[in-house]
Amino acid sequence: MEDFSKFIEYNGCATCIANSANSCKYCEKYEKKFKVNSSQSVKFQNTELDKYQRVPIQKFSNITASKFRNFYCTDRRDVSFWSQMRYQRFSSIEHLTSYILSSNNIQPSQLAGESKWDLGKLPQIKHLVSINENLLANTQNIHSQTAISNSNDLAIQHIYNPSFWAKLIKLYIIHFHRTRAVFYLKDFDLSTISQSLLNAIYCLGYLYFDQKSDELTEYMNQLREKNFHNIKLKPSLTNIQALFIHQNIIYHQGKVSEARAILLHITKMCYILGLHRNTKKVSQSVFYARNLTYTRVLYSHLIMNKVFKVNLNFQVDNPDINKVCYGVDWQFLPKETSRLIQISQEERSLISTLTTLNIEHRDKSLFQLIFPNIDSYTNEQIYKLCLSKYSNLCLSHSRYVRGYELLSNNFPEYSKLIAFDRDEFETYYLHMGILIFEYGKSKSKGVNYRLVYKMASLCDKLMNVALTSDIGHFFEFRFYLTVFTYLVIFRHLKRSHQNKILSNLTMFKKVLIKYLSRSNLLIYLLFDKGVEMIKS
Numbered sequence: 001m002e003d004f005s006k007f008i009e010y011n012g013c014a015t016c017i018a019n020s021a022n023s024c025k026y027c028e029k030y031e032k033k034f035k036v037n038s039s040q041s042v043k044f045q046n047t048e049l050d051k052y053q054r055v056p057i058q059k060f061s062n063i064t065a066s067k068f069r070n071f072y073c074t075d076r077r078d079v080s081f082w083s084q085m086r087y088q089r090f091s092s093i094e095h096l097t098s099y100i101l102s103s104n105n106i107q108p109s110q111l112a113g114e115s116k117w118d119l120g121k122l123p124q125i126k127h128l129v130s131i132n133e134n135l136l137a138n139t140q141n142i143h144s145q146t147a148i149s150n151s152n153d154l155a156i157q158h159i160y161n162p163s164f165w166a167k168l169i170k171l172y173i174i175h176f177h178r179t180r181a182v183f184y185l186k187d188f189d190l191s192t193i194s195q196s197l198l199n200a201i202y203c204l205g206y207l208y209f210d211q212k213s214d215e216l217t218e219y220m221n222q223l224r225e226k227n228f229h230n231i232k233l234k235p236s237l238t239n240i241q242a243l244f245i246h247q248n249i250i251y252h253q254g255k256v257s258e259a260r261a262i263l264l265h266i267t268k269m270c271y272i273l274g275l276h277r278n279t280k281k282v283s284q285s286v287f288y289a290r291n292l293t294y295t296r297v298l299y300s301h302l303i304m305n306k307v308f309k310v311n312l313n314f315q316v317d318n319p320d321i322n323k324v325c326y327g328v329d330w331q332f333l334p335k336e337t338s339r340l341i342q343i344s345q346e347e348r349s350l351i352s353t354l355t356t357l358n359i360e361h362r363d364k365s366l367f368q369l370i371f372p373n374i375d376s377y378t379n380e381q382i383y384k385l386c387l388s389k390y391s392n393l394c395l396s397h398s399r400y401v402r403g404y405e406l407l408s409n410n411f412p413e414y415s416k417l418i419a420f421d422r423d424e425f426e427t428y429y430l431h432m433g434i435l436i437f438e439y440g441k442s443k444s445k446g447v448n449y450r451l452v453y454k455m456a457s458l459c460d461k462l463m464n465v466a467l468t469s470d471i472g473h474f475f476e477f478r479f480y481l482t483v484f485t486y487l488v489i490f491r492h493l494k495r496s497h498q499n500k501i502l503s504n505l506t507m508f509k510k511v512l513i514k515y516l517s518r519s520n521l522l523i524y525l526l527f528d529k530g531v532e533m534i535k536s
Contacts, residue, residue: 224246326360
């Protein structure tokens with residue numbers, strides 16, 4: 001702030017303020033003593049006017065409410081590709097698949113990630129997908145997480161039962177908080193928690209409730225919409241946390257554009273509250289909560305940008321993991337809260353340890369996706385950089401593997417939950433490795449065969465997890481990333497490896513078709529026709 005004179009103005013006494021035409025004699029006498037110097041220094045002279053002058057009303061510049069518009073843009077190299085896609089006409093899914101895979105303008109992670117939503121919105125592609133909707137006749141919907149109750153009258157009675165709301169909280173902690181914690185369980189006191197945050201927790205927990213009905217679902221949808229609209233323009237730490245949860249619900253519903261816009265809106269609210277400032281003029285609990293929330297929002301942008309390849313047209317900070325507390329005790333539920341939602345002492349300990357392991361590994365692994373500008377690098381330099389990042393990822397992986405092994409020994413009765421997190425951990429580590437080498441491949445001049453072979457090796461390991469465990473529908477993105485990576489690099493591999501890949505893809509097709517739904521029908525069709533193309 002170099003020129004103070006632009007920000008300071010003289011305010012008269014109460015009489016002068018009421019009479020805007022003239023100043024009173026008392027103010028005229030002392031007005032000359034108020035002087036703002038040049039930008040070199042600012043000096044205020046104490047006068048008797050201080051005894052009479054009222055404290056001026058502080059005025060803030062108007063902050064216009066964020067409109068939920070899409071502020072994301074694709075990479076410049078993709079602009080012509082997506083522009084052509086809007087006007088391109090395709091005779092069949094085979095034609096579309098051939099066009100996409102041969103263009104080299106869209107990465108496997110883009111196609112498996114959010115680009116499938118952008119593609120699916122194009123009218124000419126909607127038509128091609130609708131022709132193939134007969135495939136959905138004998139498949140289950142992966143997004144109907146739980147069965148619908150036949151007794152609607154009885155199901156709606158749940159809202160009068162306190163145990164119903166307690167169960168929703170427990171479902172939220174087990175299914176969401178364990179991997180995407182936006183607050184610390186240590187501070188989760190049901191007697192003091194914000195109602196807006198609690199409502200958001202209820203709504204997300206309901207996604208995993210096993211006794212749904214049409215009436216109950218309608219009631220929860222109304223609760224979600226009302227809570228969302230009540231807090232979207234009221235910046236506060238708990239409202240940001242609640243909006244973050246709502247954003248994940250909306251993304252889960254397939255409303256990707258709206259979810260992106262809400263994430264941008266949350267980011268603006270973070271800056272309004274100054275969460276980006278590392279202030280310590282608050283309690284330790286609030287300090288850690290602010291940093292965890294802001295870091296989680298930044299990680300969401302990092303995932304959007306580095307994993308799904310949706311580049312931003314605005315600048316955000318990189319997350320600072322040094323500001324986040326990863327202590328196990330900070331994810332330990334209070335005793336009274338545990339009693340109310342029926343979580344035992346052993347479960348408290350297990351949840352706190354799993355949550356800490358999961359979020360710490362995820363946070364630190366994502367940093368390996370932050371690359372410098374490597375446009376001028378040679379293929380050798382790119383390979384060495386990618387190999388260095390992957391080595392760091394492997395070191396982190398070996399450290400956290402021991403943590404899951406200890407948990408399996410200490411909590412044998414919860415082996416199923418620990419095994420699920422262990423499989424999730426393995427697939428996450430492998431898909432992060434694929435993304436590292438995928439980025440290097442996209443920046444290489446020509447074909448960088450060493451990167452291609454590294455990607456193929458990681459895809460083999462990830463495919464093995466998919467074929468040997470019943471978790472395919474939970475990690476849909478990672479497995480579609482694997483198959484599309486196979487399709488892109490297939491022609492650069494040896495014949496023996498190609499035969500192995502074709503065998504694996506044929507078996508994996510049986511896994512994917514079991515969990516076919518309207519939301520993933522397009523990407524499944526692209527995969528199916530892509531396999532037919534490489535066979536011919």
